[in-house]
Amino acid sequence: MANHEKMWQELGLDVELHNELLKSIDRTFQQTVGAQKNRPEGMKYFDNVLHESHGGRVAELLDVKAKGNKVIGTFCIYVPDEIAMAVDITPIALCGGTNFSVPYAEKMFPRDICPLVKSTLGLAFSKTCPYAPIKNMAVGETTCDAKKKTWEILAGKVNFHVMEVPQKKEEPDIKLWHKEVREFKDKVEGLAGKKVESKRLAETIEIMNDKRRALQKLNELRKHDPPPISGLDALVVMQAALNDEPVRFTETLNQLNDELEERIEKGISPFTKGVKRIMIAGCPAVMGNWKVHWLVETSGAAIVGDETCTGSRYFENLVDETAKDLVGQLSALAERYMKINCACFTPNTDRIEGVVKKAKESNVQGVVQYILQYCHGYNVEAIRVDGALKQANIPSLKIETDYSEEDVGPLRTRVEAFLERLG
Amino acid sequence: MILNNSGLSDFRITDTGTDPLTNSRNILKDFKFDTIVATGYGRHLAKAHLGCPVITEIKAYALGAHSLFPQCRTVIDIGGQDSKIIKVKDGLVEDFEMNDRCAAGTGKFLEVMAHTLGYTLNNLGEEALKAEGSVPISSMCTVFAESEVISLIARGEQPRNIALGLHESILNRLMSMLGRVGFEDEVVFAGGVAKNRCIAALLGKRLRKKILIPQEPQIVGALGAALLSDKQRR
Numbered sequence: 001m002a003n004h005e006k007m008w009q010e011l012g013l014d015v016e017l018h019n020e021l022l023k024s025i026d027r028t029f030q031q032t033v034g035a036q037k038n039r040p041e042g043m044k045y046f047d048n049v050l051h052e053s054h055g056g057r058v059a060e061l062l063d064v065k066a067k068g069n070k071v072i073g074t075f076c077i078y079v080p081d082e083i084a085m086a087v088d089i090t091p092i093a094l095c096g097g098t099n100f101s102v103p104y105a106e107k108m109f110p111r112d113i114c115p116l117v118k119s120t121l122g123l124a125f126s127k128t129c130p131y132a133p134i135k136n137m138a139v140g141e142t143t144c145d146a147k148k149k150t151w152e153i154l155a156g157k158v159n160f161h162v163m164e165v166p167q168k169k170e171e172p173d174i175k176l177w178h179k180e181v182r183e184f185k186d187k188v189e190g191l192a193g194k195k196v197e198s199k200r201l202a203e204t205i206e207i208m209n210d211k212r213r214a215l216q217k218l219n220e221l222r223k224h225d226p227p228p229i230s231g232l233d234a235l236v237v238m239q240a241a242l243n244d245e246p247v248r249f250t251e252t253l254n255q256l257n258d259e260l261e262e263r264i265e266k267g268i269s270p271f272t273k274g275v276k277r278i279m280i281a282g283c284p285a286v287m288g289n290w291k292v293h294w295l296v297e298t299s300g301a302a303i304v305g306d307e308t309c310t311g312s313r314y315f316e317n318l319v320d321e322t323a324k325d326l327v328g329q330l331s332a333l334a335e336r337y338m339k340i341n342c343a344c345f346t347p348n349t350d351r352i353e354g355v356v357k358k359a360k361e362s363n364v365q366g367v368v369q370y371i372l373q374y375c376h377g378y379n380v381e382a383i384r385v386d387g388a389l390k391q392a393n394i395p396s397l398k399i400e401t402d403y404s405e406e407d408v409g410p411l412r413t414r415v416e417a418f419l420e421r422l423g
Numbered sequence: 424m425i426l427n428n429s430g431l432s433d434f435r436i437t438d439t440g441t442d443p444l445t446n447s448r449n450i451l452k453d454f455k456f457d458t459i460v461a462t463g464y465g466r467h468l469a470k471a472h473l474g475c476p477v478i479t480e481i482k483a484y485a486l487g488a489h490s491l492f493p494q495c496r497t498v499i500d501i502g503g504q505d506s507k508i509i510k511v512k513d514g515l516v517e518d519f520e521m522n523d524r525c526a527a528g529t530g531k532f533l534e535v536m537a538h539t540l541g542y543t544l545n546n547l548g549e550e551a552l553k554a555e556g557s558v559p560i561s562s563m564c565t566v567f568a569e570s571e572v573i574s575l576i577a578r579g580e581q582p583r584n585i586a587l588g589l590h591e592s593i594l595n596r597l598m599s600m601l602g603r604v605g606f607e608d609e610v611v612f613a614g615g616v617a618k619n620r621c622i623a624a625l626l627g628k629r630l631r632k633k634i635l636i637p638q639e640p641q642i643v644g645a646l647g648a649a650l651l652s653d654k655q656r657r
């Protein structure tokens with residue numbers, strides 16, 4: 001990556017600190033993802049996407065911009081990428097998963113907000129996020145309190161648009177969301193200086209649906225016993241999905257899926273048949289964060305499903321492709337995104353029922369509820385999720401943790417004891 | 424912990440120290456054995472160097488407590504660095520709760536507080552039981568509680584009464600943990616802190632139950648591990 005130093009310098013990054021950041025992420029990567037045995041060949045590509053996320057991918061985006069096109073940064077899977085892509089804007093997820101940058105956020109922000117928010121801000125504040133200077137606009141949303149209030153601080157510094165995500169899913173809320181989606185269209189049109197054409201939007205809808213279909217297929221393949229791929233690797237694929245160019249991503253994921261089918265036929269797996277199967281439910285684990293997947297899988301179980309934003313919430317439900325005109329397409333998009341069941345909504349019964357359903361479909365023996373520390377939405381909702389799982393006779397364990405390594409010892413004891421308990 | 428055909432035959436307790444591996448090797452020298460199992464925080468170190476299987480202390484305490492008290496349904500284990508509540512059914516773990524990050528309310532906490540009050544870990548509980556009243560302590564963080572205790576002493580409060588207050592604050596914390604997992608009869612109190620008579624007495628009072636305390640509360644986990652090892656051998 002050394003050959004990118006000039007680019008980082010030109011972007012105004014603190015190159016020295018940035019090198020330290022990369023080293024820190026790489027160390028964690030090697031200790032977790034890199035230490036696994038019997039990985040599919042096809043994972044090389046996705047490992048590389050993560051490795052190049054601050055290098056090659058940034059260079060690509062600079063090319064995009066050199067051609068006169070725009071880049072936007074997002075922080076939530078509620079933002080409809082398709083619409084931006086239809087006016088040749090590249091959306092890129094800016095969420096941080098590294099502990100390295102957390103102290104830089106804590107200089108200004110209260111300590112007791114979730115590590116995802118702190119990591120993201122810390123990267124921007126310490127001049128180690130290459131996307132911060134590239135993006136032409138950032139798009140926030142009114143989901144959790146930590147994010148909402150963060151936007152107010154960032155909005156003074158960069159071009160910022162906030163989408164209002166409603167708190168309930170009733171008639172007026174849905175109406176509001178449809179309006180927000182239409183406004184987002186106006187916003188990106190203004191930024192790009194061109195209009196969203198129905199034909200082009202149909203194409204980007206298909207691109208994103210194809211991506212979802214490929215991820216859904218991966219999810220299906222993981223249902224096999226033993227799964228042909230580790231949960232940690234499946235997470236790497238998801239993390240790559242949030243950063244990579246979508247068409248190329250889907251193509252390579254389809255190849256990986258083919259390889260996984262072959263592995264199933266030949267009986268190749270990182271696990272043995274009958275391995276204990278676990279599903280993760282709750283908060284996203286974005287790039288740099290492999291902690292809980294690593295903990296669970298190095299304790300002897302396989303993660304075969306993720307009910308998170310770096311999991312099924314991202315790829316379930318396709319956008320209806322049959323709409324004929326722009327109005328219909330925009331409302332199809334709004335409908336699809338409204339189906340995301342985030343804990344920021346109340347009530348969120350669909351999510352709770354969905355967790356139980358997915359746990360059954362993936363045939364898991366237990367669910368690990370992954371809660372990022374100080375994420376009150378998912379943390380409080382965990383009580384109802386736990387209750388619903390209990391009724392379905394599925395044991396669950398709640399892990400509330402940040403990105404640091406200080407609690408790994410006791411957490412390992414809890415995870416192992418949970419797995420022992422599953423018989 | 425050594426088991427023979429008729430049950431427990433011998434045990435040794437030593438401080439983990441800075442070199443737990445050498446410590447365990449030294450102990451092992453004195454004994455002949457067929458198989459070993461490691462449990463507790465250093466279990467993976469033992470696994471890596473002694474080649475033995477491991478079980479968590481949670482399962483181990485459930486097994487150990489069940490063998491000592493077959494009717495046991497709830498185990499409260501307060502050790503040096505953490506506290507756990509384990510729900511047990513037929514010797515198996517049904518559910519558990521444990522603190523992740525903080526030494527509040529554990530053996531370590533008591534050790535620091537005993538020192539601050541001029542007692543030893545061994546007579547802290549006895550002294551607290553002699554208290555005429557209790558001085559409430561609001562801090563559960565070891566560091567903050569220490570300075571709180573120092574200022575209470577400076578205010579002229581009786582060390583015994585402060586000691587009772589400390590024990591009560593540990594109980595408050597324990598009760599909220601118990602509330603989260605729930606508990607059923609019989610309740611077994613184990614781990615090093617079960618040797619503290621004041622905590623045991625307060626626990627009985629709060630739960631309005633007779634609490635079962637093993638003769639050697641510190642070795643319940645080791646007993647469970649040894650029993651499992653014996654079962655696996657057969």
Ligand code: SF4
Nearest residue numbers: 076077078143309342
């Ligand atoms: S958890 Fe909610 S707020 Fe966070 S990315 Fe997912 S949908 Fe958005």
Ligand code: SF4
Nearest residue numbers: 114116144283372375
């Ligand atoms: S993990 Fe929770 S607290 Fe953190 S950004 Fe997402 S919704 Fe907000």
